Amino acid sequence: MDQSAHSFDSQTLSGHGLACRRGGRLVFSGLDFSVAPGRLLFLHGKNGSGKSTLLRLIAGFLPASAGDLRYGTDVWDRGDAALSETLVYAGHDNGLKTALTLRENSEIYARIMTGRPIAADRLLDMADVFGLGALLDRPVRYFSSGQRHRASLMRFLLADRPVWLMDEPTVGLDADNRTALATLMQHHLDRGGIILAASHDPIGVAGDVLNVDECNSLAHAKDVAGGAFVAQYNNSLHPFWRED
Amino acid sequence: MAAPLRSVFMAVLARDMRLAWSQGGTGTMALSFFLIAVTLFAFGVGPEPQVLSRIAAGVIWVVALLACLLSLDRLYQADFEDGSLDDLALSPLGLAGVAGAKILAHWLATVLPLILITPLLGLFMHLGADGYLVLIASLMIGTPALSLIGSIGAALTVSVRRGGVLMALLVLPLYVPTLIFGVGAVDAALNMVTPMENLALLGAVSLVALVIGPIASAAALRLALE
Incomplete structure (x- = not known):
C-alpha cells in the first residue's frame, strides 16, 4: 500500500496516576502506563475492569478524576484539538x-x-x-x-493517524481476517505508530501487557467490604457463639 | 499536518443533508407533517375565509415550529446510537464546529423546504395578499433560532430513550419569543403597519441563539459521550 511511504513522528503516550470514577464507583485508580512509538500495549482484565473506560478516557470522551495523560511532554486535556487530531478510536459501535x-x-x-x-x-x-x-x-x-x-x-x-485505540478489535473476525488485522497492526507499528488494544484473544502481534485488574479497586473493595461484613456479623452474635 | 477545516465543515454539512433526504431521513417527514397539519386546521375550522385568514399566520408559524421540533429529535441521536458521534468528536473541527455544521444542515435540508412551500399553504389559509412577503421574510429570519435552540435540547436528551417529549418540554418555552415576533410581523403587515420592529427583534433572537447554540450543544454532547 502506498501508505507505507511515510512514517509517523509520534511520541511516547503515557498516563500517570490515572483514576476514573463512573456512576459514583471508582473504576480504577493509580494507573500508570507508557507506550513508546512503534510499541503495542495490550489491556488485559476481567469484564468490567475498566479496559474500555481507559480507552475512552485516553480518547478524551471521559474526564479523569485524577492523574494526567501525556503525549511526549504535552499534557492532553479533554477535547484538545491536538489530542483529537492524533488518535483514532474504534469501540463497540461501528459508526x-x-x-x-x-x-x-x-x-x-x-x-x-x-x-x-x-x-x-x-x-x-x-x-x-x-x-x-x-x-x-x-x-x-x-x-x-x-x-x-x-x-x-x-x-x-x-x-x-499515529495513535490507534482498539476496543475488542478481533470480535467476530475469522482466521483469515485476524491474520490481516495482525499484519495491519504490525505494519502500523513498523511505521512508528502506537497501538493500545483491549482484547481477550491473542492477536498475534508482539506487545506489552497492562493488567487493568491490578489497578482496579473493585476486587480490593470487595475484600474490604467482605471483611467488614464478617466483623459486623460476629458482633451481632451472642457472646457465647462469638469467635474471637 | 493541519486539516483544512472548511473542507471538514463542508463534509459534515453535506453528510447530514444527504442523510436527511435518504431513506429514514427527516426531510420528507417534516415536510409531509407541515402540509398535512396545516390542511387539518383548514378542515377543522371550516371554510369561512374571514376565520381562516385571521388565523393563517399563527397556524403556519406554529405548525412550522412543531415540524422543526419533530425533526430535531434525531439530530444527534442517530449518530449517538451508531457510534459515529465518537468519530465526529475526534474530527479536527471539534464538537462545537460539528454541532454548527449539523445545525446548518438541519436548517438547509429540513426547514428551508418548509419555508419554500408556505406560499401554497398561505393560499389554503386565505392569507391576505400583503402578508406573503413578510411571512416568508419572518420565517427566513426566525427559523434559524428554532434549529439552534432545538439543537441544545436535542444534545441534552441524546442519551435518553424516547427523549422527544422531554426535549419538547425543554425547548418549546424557549421558542415563544420567536413565535410572538414572527406572527407579530405578519399581523403588522396585514394591518398596514411596518413589520420592521418585529423582524428586527426576530433577528436579535436568532443572533443570540447563533452565539449560544453550537457552544451549548457541544457542552451537552460532551456530557453524553461520558
Whole structure:
C-alpha cells in the first residue's frame, strides 16, 4: 500500500496516576502506563475492569478524576484539538450509516477526519485488506455483522493517524481476517505508530501487557467490604457463639 | 499536518443533508407533517375565509415550529446510537464546529423546504395578499433560532430513550419569543403597519441563539459521550 511511504513522528503516550470514577464507583485508580512509538500495549482484565473506560478516557470522551495523560511532554486535556487530531478510536459501535454504501461511508469518514477526499484506488486497496473490495458499492444495511465490524476497522486506515485505540478489535473476525488485522497492526507499528488494544484473544502481534485488574479497586473493595461484613456479623452474635 | 477545516465543515454539512433526504431521513417527514397539519386546521375550522385568514399566520408559524421540533429529535441521536458521534468528536473541527455544521444542515435540508412551500399553504389559509412577503421574510429570519435552540435540547436528551417529549418540554418555552415576533410581523403587515420592529427583534433572537447554540450543544454532547 502506498501508505507505507511515510512514517509517523509520534511520541511516547503515557498516563500517570490515572483514576476514573463512573456512576459514583471508582473504576480504577493509580494507573500508570507508557507506550513508546512503534510499541503495542495490550489491556488485559476481567469484564468490567475498566479496559474500555481507559480507552475512552485516553480518547478524551471521559474526564479523569485524577492523574494526567501525556503525549511526549504535552499534557492532553479533554477535547484538545491536538489530542483529537492524533488518535483514532474504534469501540463497540461501528459508526456506519446503514442507508449509505460502504464507499459513501468511507469517503465521508475520510473527509471528516482529514479534510481531504480519498482517491478511489486507495479506497479499494483499503477495502481489500479485509476482503471488502467487492462490497464497496453495496448499502451497509445488507452487511452481516462480521462485515460491518471489518468495515468499522477500515477507520484506522482511512483516518491515517499515529495513535490507534482498539476496543475488542478481533470480535467476530475469522482466521483469515485476524491474520490481516495482525499484519495491519504490525505494519502500523513498523511505521512508528502506537497501538493500545483491549482484547481477550491473542492477536498475534508482539506487545506489552497492562493488567487493568491490578489497578482496579473493585476486587480490593470487595475484600474490604467482605471483611467488614464478617466483623459486623460476629458482633451481632451472642457472646457465647462469638469467635474471637 | 493541519486539516483544512472548511473542507471538514463542508463534509459534515453535506453528510447530514444527504442523510436527511435518504431513506429514514427527516426531510420528507417534516415536510409531509407541515402540509398535512396545516390542511387539518383548514378542515377543522371550516371554510369561512374571514376565520381562516385571521388565523393563517399563527397556524403556519406554529405548525412550522412543531415540524422543526419533530425533526430535531434525531439530530444527534442517530449518530449517538451508531457510534459515529465518537468519530465526529475526534474530527479536527471539534464538537462545537460539528454541532454548527449539523445545525446548518438541519436548517438547509429540513426547514428551508418548509419555508419554500408556505406560499401554497398561505393560499389554503386565505392569507391576505400583503402578508406573503413578510411571512416568508419572518420565517427566513426566525427559523434559524428554532434549529439552534432545538439543537441544545436535542444534545441534552441524546442519551435518553424516547427523549422527544422531554426535549419538547425543554425547548418549546424557549421558542415563544420567536413565535410572538414572527406572527407579530405578519399581523403588522396585514394591518398596514411596518413589520420592521418585529423582524428586527426576530433577528436579535436568532443572533443570540447563533452565539449560544453550537457552544451549548457541544457542552451537552460532551456530557453524553461520558
